[in-house]
Amino acid sequence: MVSVLTDYGLADEFVGVLHSVLARLAPGCPVVDLTHGVRRQDVRAGSLALLRVATYLADGVVLAVVDPGVGTARRGVALARPAGATAAPGGSRPGGHGFSPQVAFVAPDNGLVVPALRALGGPWEAVALDGRGYGLGGGGPTFDGRDVFAPAAAHLARGGELGDLGPPVALGSLVQLPAPVTVWRGRAELTSEVTWVDNFGNVQLAAPPVPGGGADIFGTGRATLRRPGPSRPSGPSRPSGPGGAAWAVTVVRAFAELGPGRLGLLVDSCGQLALCLDGASAAELTGLKEGDLVTLLP
């Protein structure tokens, strides 16, 4: 099985070319599209999407391509478990579903897969993709997904050795992105970065709930949300704070517990705090977008 995540979008035939190359080089191997809707060239958004899906991955190879540096000296890498190794028990696996994905990764070395690697727990070994003997020629050097990464993934999917893909590299040399910001002041106040605005307009924060569960986060089940910076609210609800962007939020377990236009805070399907509305977009209401900082107060 090859699982694929890219920022190619579906308007062009890029994804179709990847599938075609995989079908040629690893015949009969099933392919799962994780998503191709990562914001173009947004490595961080891609790394967070891959993190969210990590513990659910089908066993096999993960082909991840968000690659603004294509054609430059940036490395491509492949990562797999060392022979005989299994995931260390110390791997921080969120969720209670009990899956333990046995996967390898093929991706540019720009931080894209690092959060997922960590979530799955070590040990890992890595090689730098040199394309020798497996890369495809043709065209210019702007489509390594087709010419290098997919052939490398097909090699692993066929049961090929990691070491055939290029020379070993130290894990410590992998490019890493800064972690999303989360600052707790006790259990009373939280400043956190928006990590995801999904298709429904739910606004995920970097923060998990404090131990004790989401319903206990802010004692009374209510909190105040503050967004620094100029106010750009829209929608039926108005900021409650004088001269600033602030909203009352209600702690809930389900969207439908909220009345129309009331902003909610819940533990989302990733185990993270998220802002939501019932049947509407919390992102639209608050004007929040990925990378913004918000503060939650009692």
Added chain:
Amino acid sequence: MVSVLTDYGLADEFVGVLHSVLARLAPGCPVVDLTHGVRRQDVRAGSLALLRVATYLADGVVLAVVDPGVGTARRGVALARPAGATAAPGGSRPGGHGFSPQVAFVAPDNGLVVPALRALGGPWEAVALDGRGYGLGGGGPTFDGRDVFAPAAAHLARGGELGDLGPPVALGSLVQLPAPVTVWRGRAELTSEVTWVDNFGNVQLAAPPVPGGGADIFGTGRATLRRPGPSRPSGPSRPSGPGGAAWAVTVVRAFAELGPGRLGLLVDSCGQLALCLDGASAAELTGLKEGDLVTLLP
């Protein structure tokens, strides 16, 4: 085979997670994406899309998730033919393609699958999904597609028993949505609800043609379309009625029979009446959207 319909969109990794869970729990089972483009949380639009594809479904399990009530007390259900039963000959199967899909359904109990159930004909038996022994833990209670529905679908796809998924429920207790409006006044006048605006801007009505075929509907091959309410026309054509939204429509069999900007009425690929233009969007021209009512007059 598992056929999947959701309102998840393709910008996020939701669909990829569903596929990954299906691959883990029902290895080797092929998956068909019916669509993930249902307008978010629009159960009725989802139910009509599922109805349109119903008689073409591949044999297997249909996993349908449009679920604004996720996390509340709303039930999930699974439906299958009773052991030994086949579809009743009285099932109202549109079309002459002769397929007779052997399918089971897994979905929230909110009306989403009821029109498709009817189109395929009874008998059916149903259970309420309790998630015991097959549901996935982890995260908050906002992604039952991943945590309950996909595991239930995988269970059936592996050949598991319906009764393993939860206690039986009466078919009569299933939530139903109101049927789209269609009122004929003889063969001379029709008031009908817009059931679908497709990617090409074709505007499907709830009404099938009267017996005799589309070309005979309005005798002369021409009709007048009236849209109640304030006029919001756009595009090259103008409403013909004084002070109101009305258009002359020509009965055709193919888009290309129409001249530029001329509104047509045809029997569409579902056997329903539909408004269309040649190479342009009838929805844009008329301002019609799903749920609107229109009247057709001789």
Added chain:
Amino acid sequence: MVSVLTDYGLADEFVGVLHSVLARLAPGCPVVDLTHGVRRQDVRAGSLALLRVATYLADGVVLAVVDPGVGTARRGVALARPAGATAAPGGSRPGGHGFSPQVAFVAPDNGLVVPALRALGGPWEAVALDGRGYGLGGGGPTFDGRDVFAPAAAHLARGGELGDLGPPVALGSLVQLPAPVTVWRGRAELTSEVTWVDNFGNVQLAAPPVPGGGADIFGTGRATLRRPGPSRPSGPSRPSGPGGAAWAVTVVRAFAELGPGRLGLLVDSCGQLALCLDGASAAELTGLKEGDLVTLLP
């Protein structure tokens, strides 16, 4: 394997119906979606997308449907290699990947597959689809993808004979679209048509680089881009020409070689010249769209 390209989009269940029909009529046959994002009813854009993917196609059947003439007397066609024949060595295969796809095509006869046929090299034989014995009834005549083309593709995917699908037609009678415009004035000046604006805003031209490689095209590694017609530039960069739309462009091999807002010219992954920016959309900067003509000067 069936590879599918359409202009159906993914908002509706059209693609799901195609997959369902293929699953019913050619059980177990894997399907690759090349793209369903061709601009609606834009046969030429579809033909160019199919051309770009042609030499990477998985062996099997290509089902291509962009079909504004559906329901009219326009023919459907199927094409395959004559029995015993292989691609002529004279086929103009771009790229050095060495694939030699063994494919058949099913499509409307409107020019959609002709550029791909040429790229793969002859010989081909063709039949006109008459739907007899394999077409699906039901609904109106507006969804030949479902009712004629997919069943024909399934027939070939099952190993059926081309001749079963309808009477032979002469290759010379196939509808052809005009080729994109490319006019060189020696190696000093080029007028070329925009053939593709991709998801990243890269602007592909009809012109391949002159022999010698992209870096040598314009000697100094710099050129001037002129766009005739009224100026509609946007973005941080401004046209450099007095009173007209003109930009300095730098010849590069990778997007990341460019500074912010600097327009680049490279040989893209199809071996064509393309305009690009680093991390931004060259199409937005220049206002160029598919079908526009541009001139490149030293």
